[in-house]
Amino acid sequence: xxxxxxxxxxxxxxxxxxxxxxxxxxxxxxxxxxxxxxxxxxxxxxxxxxxxxxxxxxxxxxxxxxxxxxxxxxxxxxxxxxxxxxxxxxxxxxxxxxxxxxxxxxxxxxxxxxxxxxxxxxxxxxxxxxxxxxxxxxxxxxxxxxxxxxxxxxxxxxxxxxxxxxxxxxxxxxxxxxxxxxxxxxxxxxxxxxxxxxxxxxxxxxxxxxxxxxxxxxxxxxxxxxxxxxxxxxxxxxxxxxxxxxxxxxxxxxxxxxxxxxxxxxxxxxxxxxxxxxxxxxxxxxxxxxxxxxxxxxxxxxxxxxxxxxxxxxxxx
Amino acid sequence: xxxxxxxxxxxxxxxxxxxxxxxxxxxxxxxxxxxxxxxxxxxxxxxxxxxxxxxxxxxxxxxxxxxxxxxxxxxxxxxxxxxxxxxxxxxxxxxxxxxxxxxxxxxxxxxxxxxxxxxxxxxxxxxxxxxxxxxxxxxxxxxxxxxxxxxxxxxxxxxxxxxxxxxxxxxxxxxxxxxxxxxxxxxxxxxxxxxxxxxxxxxxxxxxxxxxxxxxxxxxxxxxxxxxxxxxxxxxxxxxxxxxxxxxxxxxxxxxxxxxxxxxxxxxxxxxxxxxxxxxxxxxxxxxxxxxxxxxxxxxxxxxxxxxxxxxxxxxxxxxxxxxxxxxxxxxxxxxxxxxxxxxxxxxxxxxxxxxxxxxxxxxxxxxxxxxxxxxxxxxxxxxxxxxxxxxxxxxxxxxxxxxxxxxxxxxxxxxxxxxxxxxx
Numbered sequence: 001x002x003x004x005x006x007x008x009x010x011x012x013x014x015x016x017x018x019x020x021x022x023x024x025x026x027x028x029x030x031x032x033x034x035x036x037x038x039x040x041x042x043x044x045x046x047x048x049x050x051x052x053x054x055x056x057x058x059x060x061x062x063x064x065x066x067x068x069x070x071x072x073x074x075x076x077x078x079x080x081x082x083x084x085x086x087x088x089x090x091x092x093x094x095x096x097x098x099x100x101x102x103x104x105x106x107x108x109x110x111x112x113x114x115x116x117x118x119x120x121x122x123x124x125x126x127x128x129x130x131x132x133x134x135x136x137x138x139x140x141x142x143x144x145x146x147x148x149x150x151x152x153x154x155x156x157x158x159x160x161x162x163x164x165x166x167x168x169x170x171x172x173x174x175x176x177x178x179x180x181x182x183x184x185x186x187x188x189x190x191x192x193x194x195x196x197x198x199x200x201x202x203x204x205x206x207x208x209x210x211x212x213x214x215x216x217x218x219x220x221x222x223x224x225x226x227x228x229x230x231x232x233x234x235x236x237x238x239x240x241x242x243x244x245x246x247x248x249x250x251x252x253x254x255x256x257x258x259x260x261x262x263x264x265x266x267x268x269x270x271x272x273x274x275x276x277x278x279x280x281x282x283x284x285x286x287x288x289x290x291x292x293x294x295x296x297x298x299x300x301x302x303x304x305x306x307x308x309x310x311x312x313x314x315x316x317x
Numbered sequence: 318x319x320x321x322x323x324x325x326x327x328x329x330x331x332x333x334x335x336x337x338x339x340x341x342x343x344x345x346x347x348x349x350x351x352x353x354x355x356x357x358x359x360x361x362x363x364x365x366x367x368x369x370x371x372x373x374x375x376x377x378x379x380x381x382x383x384x385x386x387x388x389x390x391x392x393x394x395x396x397x398x399x400x401x402x403x404x405x406x407x408x409x410x411x412x413x414x415x416x417x418x419x420x421x422x423x424x425x426x427x428x429x430x431x432x433x434x435x436x437x438x439x440x441x442x443x444x445x446x447x448x449x450x451x452x453x454x455x456x457x458x459x460x461x462x463x464x465x466x467x468x469x470x471x472x473x474x475x476x477x478x479x480x481x482x483x484x485x486x487x488x489x490x491x492x493x494x495x496x497x498x499x500x501x502x503x504x505x506x507x508x509x510x511x512x513x514x515x516x517x518x519x520x521x522x523x524x525x526x527x528x529x530x531x532x533x534x535x536x537x538x539x540x541x542x543x544x545x546x547x548x549x550x551x552x553x554x555x556x557x558x559x560x561x562x563x564x565x566x567x568x569x570x571x572x573x574x575x576x577x578x579x580x581x582x583x584x585x586x587x588x589x590x591x592x593x594x595x596x597x598x599x600x601x602x603x604x605x606x607x608x609x610x611x612x613x614x615x616x617x618x619x620x621x622x623x624x625x626x627x628x629x630x631x632x633x634x635x636x637x638x639x640x641x642x643x644x645x646x647x648x649x650x651x652x653x654x655x656x657x658x659x660x661x662x663x664x665x666x667x668x669x670x671x672x673x674x675x676x677x678x679x680x681x682x683x684x685x686x687x688x689x690x691x692x693x694x695x696x697x698x699x700x701x702x703x704x705x706x707x708x709x710x711x712x713x714x715x716x717x718x719x720x721x722x723x724x725x726x727x728x729x730x731x732x733x734x735x736x737x738x739x740x741x742x
Contacts, residue, residue: 005519084634104636105521106590114634125638127521162521190518 001120001295002109003128004169012170015291016138018298022290023138025062036065039300042095044070044087045122047103051261051285052122052131056099059292063301068095087111096300100124105162118299126160131295132260133166135288139280140171140216142287143256147174151252153210154178155243156220156268157186163260165194167218172199179203181210182220182241183232207241211250218258219243222268234267244270248278256280318342319735320359323352324367324696328374329670330685339372341692344734348688365737367696370729373669374684375407375693377676378647379497379575380472380551380622383409383440386427387416392627392713394428395435397647400625400711402739404647405672405728407693408439409625410680412472413450420445420456425464437738438731439693441467441680443497446485452477455484458492467680470497472551475533479540486546495547495573495679500533500558501598510638512585512599520590522637527605530598531557538565541572549679550574552624554598556608563617573679575622578653579644581609583718592633592640593718596626613671614663620676623650627714645712649705649719651697655726658699665699692735699726701741 004012025031041060045053053069060067070090083102090098097118100108105125112119123129141147152171158164158180168178172195180187180203187203195201204210211217222237232240243257257269257278265271273279319341326337326349340347340355340362348355378401384392394411401409411428413419419428425442432440444466448454450473458469469489476482476498489496506529511517513524534550538561541548553559553574565572579596584603588594612618626643633640654671657663663671672695677684686694707720731739 082631082634083636102636104638107636109590110636125521126523159518165519165521188513188518190515193515194519 001130001299002112003121004130004133004166005128009173012134012137012173015134015294015298016141019134019138019287019290019294022293023287025293026286026289031062032064033062034064035297035301036060036063039065040068040095041065041296042068042070042090042093042098044090044098045101046083046107047101047123049101049123052101055285055288056122056292059289059296062289063293063296065296068093083107083111084114087115091115091117097296120295120299123162125162127162128166128169129162130166131288131292132163133170135284135291136163136167136218136258136260137170138287138291139258139284140256143280144215147171147176149174150176150215151213152176152178152216152218153214153251154180154218154220155207155210155241156182157223158182158191158220159186159188160223161220163218164220168194168201169196172196172201175199179210179214181205181207183237185231207247208250211247214251214255216256216258217243217248217251219269221260221262222264238267242268242270243273245272245276248273254278258284260284318347318359318362319365319732319737320355320362321365321367321372321694321696324370324372326372326686327666327669328686329666329674330374330683331687334666337372339686339694341732341735344692346686346688346690346692349686365696365730370696370698371665371669372686373695373697374673374686375733376405376651376672376695377680377684378406378409378623378625378650379549379620379676379679381409381411381625381647382414382627382643383411384627385415385431386424390713391629391632394431394440396711396713397625397627398432398436398438398440400645400647402437402731402733403711403728404649405651405695405697405731406438406647407695407731407733408441410441410443410467412443412470413445414473418445418450419443420448420450422457422460422464425461425466429465438733441465443467443472444469446471446476446496447481450474452481455488458488458494462492462494466494468495468497468549470499470551472497472499475499475501475503479536482537482540483544486540486544486548490544490546493681495549495681497549497551498533498537499551500530500537502529502532505529505532510595510599511588512601514585514602516585516588520588525599527555527557527601530555531561534558534561538562538570538572541565541570542568545571547571548573552577552580552598552622553618554580554601554605554609556605559608559612559617566617573619575620575676575679576609576613576618577622577624578646578650579718581606581613581657582653587718590637591718592635592637593644593716593720595637595640595642596624596644597642610657610662613657614667618671619679621650621654621671622676623647627712628716629714633716643716645710645714645717647712648710649717649722651728652705652724652726653719655699655724659725692732694732695728696730696732697726697728701725701727701729703727
């Protein structure tokens with residue numbers, strides 16, 4: 001599972017459907033299954049991450065799998081070891097799959113090409129974050145009842161966002177009309193041609209116009225580490241692009257507000273919106289667990305293939 | 318003596334395209350004649366049958382990296398020139414970004430002496446523009462020229478400032494050396510790993526716009542106009558740059574340029590995190606590639622140069638953004654250029670010109686097949702079917718995007734100073 005881009009709408013729907021039972025499990029008092037007992041999931045996070053790492057670790061644990069944890073801070077990468085050698089070492093401990101976060105775009109693709117190991121991309125550079133795309137889709141589908149034909153507005157630093165790319169690839173496959181809005185140097189025009197064939201992606205400079213009629217708003221984190229590049233000052237960003245209650249009123253009533261986190265209140269999003277009734281931020285976190293459990297289950301669960309086969313028969317019906 | 322008979326001679330300098338026998342005596346061409354005409358003079362000579370083959374003047378590669386001294390894990394003068402001979406090249410110009418940098422006569426001499434001992438083809442070094450290629454103090458051009466350099470460049474980096482470029486040009490003008498520049502605006506380049514465009518956005522890789530190169534080209538041409546110096550633009554990749562070169566040529570400035578086989582063959586759409594597609598300048602757009610091909614055809618481009626840039630496997634077997642720039646190129650250059658001929662984009666004579674008199678002119682030399690000339694010849698087939706495998710390369714490195722590519726046409730024999738240095742088995 002390296003990215004959303006190569007998947008079809010049918011495959012995505014299948015993955016979302018497979019996540020439903022795992023959503024239910026989160027509501028049970030006893031959440032632990034034995035499905036993946038005896039399996040090992042290697043978590044290799046070469047870039048600081050709290051929520052995604054904990055989410056994958058918890059997903060593995062709730063399926064009964066063991067997690068092997070490699071953290072960049074303590075790894076031999078700091079001592080100059082190459083990525084390939086580090087992964088080879090992990091691989092020699094015979095994990096059943098590798099969940100990998102890396103600051104270089106394409107790093108999981110490189111590892112997957114070089115080693116016969118199942119790899120889940122947990123975010124690569126400024127490229128993709130497929131499990132985030134899926135959990136966003138699950139949240140949107142639950143909230144709107146469908147993914148088809150929605151008006152979705154993505155706000156912020158699109159250029160450097162792997163979440164934006166995964167969301168764009170995913171939602172455009174379902175015929176969503178996507179509107180991208182943010183500082184112009186962060187929303188290059190190439191994004192307009194990034195969607196699935198026939199999809200509609202437009203760039204809009206003014207946030208008020210971008211929010212008009214939106215069913216869903218995805219607010220991206222302002223990556224303060226990017227601000228050394230010629231960019232807007234924080235004050236200018238807040239003035240022009242912060243999602244405030246007044247601006248939110250331009251959207252369809254009850255429009256969903258998503259944020260991949262970590263969220264900086266008062267910067268990209270007004271606290272009143274972040275904590276408001278339209279905010280799906282915590283649901284996204286819970287759905288993240290469900291989606292990641294489904295991915296692990298399908299990838300390394302023994303029943304995975306059978307379930308997949310059964311379900312695609314259903315889909316054909 | 319060596320008699321090359323039954324070949325089709327293509328000699329761009331004279332425009333000759335005819336069946337000719339060529340007799341080599343020692344390091345020089347002794348005679349050129351109609352088929353059979355030299356038979357009596359050639360008694361006792363070795364014979365190389367060039368039936369169905371093209372016999373061309375020896376190919377010159379204006380731009381390569383042999384990595385010696387200092388980078389012998391990636392390439393040596395011995396292995397690099399063996400690969401060059403297999404590519405049909407009879408002379409190659411290694412860039413000065415070795416360790417140490419070729420910025421003084423003792424390094425130049427070391428390279429030239431090493432080449433005399435082990436090289437398969439002629440090695441004509443390029444000297445550094447600045448000491449250590451640091452963009453500050455001028456290197457010692459006259460001493461390096463005595464030792465054997467044929468041009469100057471800080472390749473790998475642009476000549477740092479317009480002021481430095483002006484001084485270099487003034488000085489090299491006096492010494493009649495071409496100034497070769499890797500044109501690039503450093504501020505636009507900053508941290509980029511490929512050409513900016515849909516593909517860089519899609520892959521989430523940091524891109525540089527075409528203007529990164531063309532701004533550098535514009536600066537250089539203006540300083541060339543100011544100084545009247547000979548300016549050669551290395552590995553030109555953007556159509557905007559080519560337009561600048563065309564305009565400069567129309568004005569009568571002494572400006573030339575080269576294009577690499579990978580730039581006239583591939584585009585940024587071919588980049589998919591495979592580090593064998595990472596080089597600088599990066600693969601450009603389809604429009605750029607088409608413009609380069611048009612320039613190769615109509616004369617705006619003076620030479621095909623490989624920018625053969627070997628890197629040992631460990632250096633390229635990393636994340637895309639961490640990999641060094643560069644791909645190998647000697648052994649695939651001719652076959653890739655022949656693809657243009659087969660596609661009807663350039664003539665065979667033009668191809669030969671781009672590998673011979675074109676680069677020679679950049680260096681202030683001539684290249685022709687005639688009695689008394691050095692016996693450097695490239696003999697090739699235009700239809701021999703073969704597949705290039707990087708693992709079989711003579712280079713020490715394997716970083717090529719053309720591994721496994723099937724070709725029609727190949728170098729069959731390479732002759733340097735009258736000796737057969739490569740013969741296709």
